[in-house]
Amino acid sequence: MENSEKIKVLYVDDEMNNLISFKASFRMKYNIFIANNTTEAFEHLNKNPDIRIIFCDQRMPDKTGVQFFEEIRSSFSKPIRILLTGYADIDAVIDAINLGSVFRYVRKPWAEADILSAINEGNRLYIMNTLIEVKNAELQKAYDELDKFAYSVTHDMRGPLVTILGAVDIAEDMNDISELRQMLNMMKESVNSLNNYIQNIHDYYNVNRGQLQISEINFEDIVNEQLETFKLTAKVNNIRFVTKVSQNEPFRGDPMSMKIILNNLLSNAFKYQKKSNADKMVELEIQIETGVATILVKDNGIGIAGNHIGDIFNMFFRATSEEVGAGFGLYNVKDALLKLNGDINVESILNEGTTFKVILRNK
Amino acid sequence: MLTPQLHFIVIDDSKLNCFIAEKLIRNNENSNSVQVFMEATEALEYIKNQPDTESPPRTIIIVDIQMPVMNGFEFVESFEKLPEPIRLQYDIFMISSSVNESDHNRISNYPSVKKLLLKPLTKEILSHIIDFEKN
Numbered sequence: 001m002e003n004s005e006k007i008k009v010l011y012v013d014d015e016m017n018n019l020i021s022f023k024a025s026f027r028m029k030y031n032i033f034i035a036n037n038t039t040e041a042f043e044h045l046n047k048n049p050d051i052r053i054i055f056c057d058q059r060m061p062d063k064t065g066v067q068f069f070e071e072i073r074s075s076f077s078k079p080i081r082i083l084l085t086g087y088a089d090i091d092a093v094i095d096a097i098n099l100g101s102v103f104r105y106v107r108k109p110w111a112e113a114d115i116l117s118a119i120n121e122g123n124r125l126y127i128m129n130t131l132i133e134v135k136n137a138e139l140q141k142a143y144d145e146l147d148k149f150a151y152s153v154t155h156d157m158r159g160p161l162v163t164i165l166g167a168v169d170i171a172e173d174m175n176d177i178s179e180l181r182q183m184l185n186m187m188k189e190s191v192n193s194l195n196n197y198i199q200n201i202h203d204y205y206n207v208n209r210g211q212l213q214i215s216e217i218n219f220e221d222i223v224n225e226q227l228e229t230f231k232l233t234a235k236v237n238n239i240r241f242v243t244k245v246s247q248n249e250p251f252r253g254d255p256m257s258m259k260i261i262l263n264n265l266l267s268n269a270f271k272y273q274k275k276s277n278a279d280k281m282v283e284l285e286i287q288i289e290t291g292v293a294t295i296l297v298k299d300n301g302i303g304i305a306g307n308h309i310g311d312i313f314n315m316f317f318r319a320t321s322e323e324v325g326a327g328f329g330l331y332n333v334k335d336a337l338l339k340l341n342g343d344i345n346v347e348s349i350l351n352e353g354t355t356f357k358v359i360l361r362n363k
Numbered sequence: 364m365l366t367p368q369l370h371f372i373v374i375d376d377s378k379l380n381c382f383i384a385e386k387l388i389r390n391n392e393n394s395n396s397v398q399v400f401m402e403a404t405e406a407l408e409y410i411k412n413q414p415d416t417e418s419p420p421r422t423i424i425i426v427d428i429q430m431p432v433m434n435g436f437e438f439v440e441s442f443e444k445l446p447e448p449i450r451l452q453y454d455i456f457m458i459s460s461s462v463n464e465s466d467h468n469r470i471s472n473y474p475s476v477k478k479l480l481l482k483p484l485t486k487e488i489l490s491h492i493i494d495f496e497k498n
Contacts, residue, residue, distance in 0.1 A: 159429070
C-alpha cells in the first residue's frame with residue numbers, strides 16, 4: 001500500500017555491495033528496484049512500467065551504462081535516466097548526454113545528497129513530461145475534431161446554402177407562381193436541414209466540451225418534455241406516440257446528455273416512418289431498476305438494412321435519401337453515451353421497424 | 364449552326380438540386396432531355412437497362428459526390444465496370460459543395476469522369492459543360 005505511493009527508482013550496477021547499500025539508504029523514501037545486470041533491469045522495467053527514475057553504473061561487464069540507456073531510449077522512453085560513474089570519464093559523460101540523453105550525471109562514490117537531489121529533480125521532470133504527454137494527446141484529439149469540423153462546415157453547411165443560391169438564381173427566369181411556390185417549399189427544406197445541422201453542432205459541443213452536470217433525474221419530467229416536443233410532429237404526420245415510465249428509485253445522470261440522446265432517437269423514429277402505413281407508431285419506454293436505466297425507442301417505420309447497421313453511428317453516415325438528414329444525430333448519441341459510460345444497441349428489420357435500446361447506469 | 368442535342372442524367376439526393384438542374388437543362392437550347400435521380404443506384408439501373416440502338420444518344424451525367432446509400436464515387440466505380448459500348452455513350456461530371464485536393468486526385472483514376480465541379484450548378488457552369496462536350 002505504502003510502496004505504491006512511493007516513487008519507483010531502479011538502480012543498475014554490477015557490484016552487489018553498491019546495490020545493497022543503495023537500497024538500504026533510500027528504501028524508506030522510495031520504492032527501490034535493484035538489478036545486477038541489464039537483463040534484470042529489463043525485467044524490472046517490463047514489470048514496472050511506472051518506474052520513474054533509473055540510475056545506472058557506467059562500467060559493467062555486459063554493457064556500459066551509456067549503451068543501456070541508448071537501448072532503452074525508445075522502448076522505455078519515460079523514465080528519467082541518470083548515469084553513475086566512478087571514473088572521471090569525460091567521454092562517457094559526453095556520450096551519455098548525446099546518445100543516451102541522460103538527465104544527470106552523478107559521481108561515484110555517491111553522496112546521499114546528490115542522489116536525493118537527482119531523484120527530486122528527475123521526478124519533477126517526469127511529472128512535467130507526463131503532463132505534456134496528456135496535453136498533447138488532448139490537443140491531437142482536438143485538432144482531429146477541428147479537421148473533421150472544418151470539412152463538415154464546408155460541405156454540410158455550404159451544401160444547403162448553395163442549393164438555395166441556385167434556386168434564387170433560376171427564380172429570376174421563372175414566371176409561374178405555382179412553380180415558384182413549389183420551389184420555395186423545397187428551399188424551406190434546405191433551410192430546415194441547415195438549421196437542424198447547426199442545432200446538431202450545438203449538441204455536439206455540449207457533449208464534447210461541456211462537463212457532465214450530474215443531478216437527480218425524474219424520468220417522468222423528461223418524458224413529458226419529449227411528449228411536448230414531438231406533439232406537433234405526431235399530430236401532423238398522424239403518428240401514435242406511446243410512452244411508458246416506471247421509476248421507483250432515484251437516478252442520477254446528466255440531463256443535457258439524456259435530452260440529446262432521447263431527442264435524436266425520437267426524431268429519427270418520427271422521421272423514418274413508412275408513409276403508406278395506416279398505423280404509424282413511436283414508442284418510448286423507460287424502466288429504472290437497481291441503478292440501471294433501460295430506455296427503449298421503438299418505431300414501426302422503414303427499418304435499417306442489415307449492411308448499414310454497423311455504420312449508423314458514424315459521423316456523417318446516412319443510410320437513406322428518403323428523408324433529409326445530416327448524418328450527425330446518432331453520432332451525437334453515441335458520443336454522449338461514451339461520456340456517460342452507457343451502452344446502445346439496435347435491432348431493426350427492413351420495412352418493419354427499428355428498436356434502439358439504451359442502457360445507463362446511476363452516477 | 365446546328366449542334367447535336369445532348370441528353371442529361373442528374374443524380375443528387377436533394378430534391379431542390381434536382382429541380383434546379385432539371386430547369387436549367389430544359390431552358391438550355393442545346394439540350395433536349397433530362398432524367399433526374401435522387402438515388403445513384405436507380406440511375407445505374409436506368410443506364411444498364413437502356414435499349415441497344417444503332418446510334419445511341421450522347422449523354423452527360425452530372426452526379427453529386429456526397430449522397431447516402433451510394434455516393435458519387437461509388438456510382439462512378441460501378442459505372443466503370445459496365446461494358447465499354449455502354450460506357451462510351453456517357454461523360455460524367457462530378458459536382459460537390461466542397462472540393463478538396465484528394466477528390467481531384469481521385470477522379471483522375473476514372474476515365475469516364477471529365478471534370479469535378481463546385482456547386483451550385485448554374486447557367487454558366489451548364490454552358491461550360493456543353494462547350495466542353497462540343498469540342
